[in-house]
Each structure stands twice: as C-alpha cells, then as structure tokens.
Amino acid sequence: MLSYTTYVHPSSTVWVTFVHGAGGSSSIWHKQLREFGKRFNILLLDLRGHGNSKPNFKDAFSEKYTFDSITDDIIEVIDHEKIQKSHFIGISLGTILIRNLAERFPDRVESMIMGGAIMKLGFRSQLLMRLGVVFKSVVPYLWLYKFFAFVIMPHRNHRESRSLFVREAKKLYQKEFIRWFKLTTEVNPLLRLFRAVDIKIPTLYVMGGEDYLFLPSIKKVVQKHSMSSLVMVEYCGHVVNVEQPILFNKIVIGYLDKEAQ
Numbered sequence: 268m269l270s271y272t273t274y275v276h277p278s279s280t281v282w283v284t285f286v287h288g289a290g291g292s293s294s295i296w297h298k299q300l301r302e303f304g305k306r307f308n309i310l311l312l313d314l315r316g317h318g319n320s321k322p323n324f325k326d327a328f329s330e331k332y333t334f335d336s337i338t339d340d341i342i343e344v345i346d347h348e349k350i351q352k353s354h355f356i357g358i359s360l361g362t363i364l365i366r367n368l369a370e371r372f373p374d375r376v377e378s379m380i381m382g383g384a385i386m387k388l389g390f391r392s393q394l395l396m397r398l399g400v401v402f403k404s405v406v407p408y409l410w411l412y413k414f415f416a417f418v419i420m421p422h423r424n425h426r427e428s429r430s431l432f433v434r435e436a437k438k439l440y441q442k443e444f445i446r447w448f449k450l451t452t453e454v455n456p457l458l459r460l461f462r463a464v465d466i467k468i469p470t471l472y473v474m475g476g477e478d479y480l481f482l483p484s485i486k487k488v489v490q491k492h493s494m495s496s497l498v499m500v501e502y503c504g505h506v507v508n509v510e511q512p513i514l515f516n517k518i519v520i521g522y523l524d525k526e527a528q
Contacts, residue, residue: 476499
C-alpha cells in the first residue's frame, strides 16, 4: 500500500485528498496543510516510487505502470481509511490521475480541483516526450528532469517550484523514472477521452497565467464542460500551490465552501 498520512479534524466529516505529480511527493502540499486542516480532514499520499512509497512494494521494478494501476493504488488507501467520498486536489500529472479516478469511480468524488492541469499535450509537450523516449535510457534521468522542469517552468519566479521538484526527483531511482516516463505512451488517448467526455462532476481548474504549455487547452475544456470553471493566477507558472500558496488556498477553500452549501 502507498505511504500516506491523515490529519483528522475534530468535527468535520469532509475529506480532502491531495495528489502530487510525477517526480514530486506529498511534501509539495506543505503550504496547504495549516489552512486546509482548519476546515477539513486531510489525506496526503505518496504515489508509488515517490516520497516514502518505496519502489519495492507490489514488485514495482517488475511491474508495468498504467494510469489505471496507479489510480487503484489511491482507491486502495481510500478504502483502507473507509473514506466513502472525498474532494480531490491535484497538481500536474496528479490531475490526470484524479480525472481517471473520477471516470472509473465517480461516486467517490465530491469535486476535483486541478492545479496546473494537463488535459492536452501540444506540439512542444509532445516534442519533449519524444526527446525523453529517445534519451531516457542513456542520459541520467535527473538531467532530463531538470531540462523538462526548466521548459515547463522557465521564469525566475518559477525557481522555487523547479527547485522543489528537482529536489524531490533526486529521490527517485533511474528505473523508477523510466517506468513513470513510459506512461506517456498511453496519455494522449486518455486525455482525448477526458476532453471529449463531460463527466459532470464539479471541477475547478486553478492555472498559472504563465503556464503556457497547458493553459490554452484548459480554457477550451472549461467552455465545453458544464460543471467546470477556471481561475487564472497572474504572474504564476505551472505549480500554482507552491508559487502562490496564499491565493491558491483562498481560491480552493472558497470553492469547497461553496460546494458544501
């Protein structure tokens, strides 16, 4: 089972589950814990091979990773904690996992908050993925990760986010990075499905105004999906919860309070 931590509120029955992205860990949510802990029960988890979820569980080195299998990891934790339904807050690749979970288990999802959401890989993103496929076995993964992080988060004000993700990525093994990277082979059909299907679960996209790779597609998705809305955070890049934590917390908690009414 994944490594996870719960913070139980003395009176609230509402659960919020945080899902980090590839190369990160539950530690990226440290700027959210205090504020969200005042209002909600919190579930933090480390995806397989990340943080304290070491890659020896479930024979991770011999198992092919899929979005469904990683989603099942999350459901296993939620079932173990007897959480019937939760709001889900994700960042980057974590938003793909949340959307996949909602597709397969819609009755477990109260709402989805998608920070730095990925709903389409444009030309530059696909070029990055192709370069990664070519070089993943011959170039140290940390070099690739630093390069990807700089392309996705290029500005000076993105430096904290880049540094945090590179620091967390150092804890990965080369083979673990390759297994996660191979997920890119199935991501395009999955994202195409997500864009086409209006799942009709309340969804808030919180995107940095400088998230040039992924923001344009999110604007189109919000126009098509009836229960989706978008908040753009100006002068902010991909990892909005790290770059603008006070604003991110205010936006998301306000949204959750509104959904509870």
